[in-house]
Amino acid sequence: MSKRIPRGKTPSLIGGSNGKPSKISIQRGCKCYRCEDSLKNGKECIEIPQLGGSFTNKRRVCFECYEKILKQTQDDLDSLKELLPPIDSQL
Numbered sequence: 001m002s003k004r005i006p007r008g009k010t011p012s013l014i015g016g017s018n019g020k021p022s023k024i025s026i027q028r029g030c031k032c033y034r035c036e037d038s039l040k041n042g043k044e045c046i047e048i049p050q051l052g053g054s055f056t057n058k059r060r061v062c063f064e065c066y067e068k069i070l071k072q073t074q075d076d077l078d079s080l081k082e083l084l085p086p087i088d089s090q091l
Contacts, residue, residue, distance in 0.1 A: 006034040006065065010072040019049035019056070021066070034065040 013021065024047045030039050039045050039060060046066040050057040061069065 003035045003037045006068075010068050012076045013048070013069060013073045014076050019051050021046050021048045023047075024060075026060075030060055032062040032065055033059045034061055034068075037062055 023044055026039050026041055026043050026045055029041055031037065032039060032045070039062060045060050045062055047058045047060050048069075050059060
């Protein structure tokens with residue numbers, strides 16, 4: 001099965017609605033929520049909790065999509081760092 005091209009903007013882990021991602025071993029087949037590629041039993045993937053409700057939903061992503069999410073997060077952090085004034089090197 002060929003991968004579907006993910007739609008929309010790549011999410012960032014900066015949002016307050018996300019918990020700490022973890023690497024898990026898949027017990028039962030599922031799909032990556034971004035590209036809908038099938039994730040097989042016994043393989044590993046990344047699970048990103050979606051906090052904010054009475055229950056914690058966990059979204060599973062393949063490593064390729066997780067790399068894109070990390071890149072977007074780093075880009076967001078870099079743009080936030082640009083807002084800081086320069087620090088004087090002479091103290």
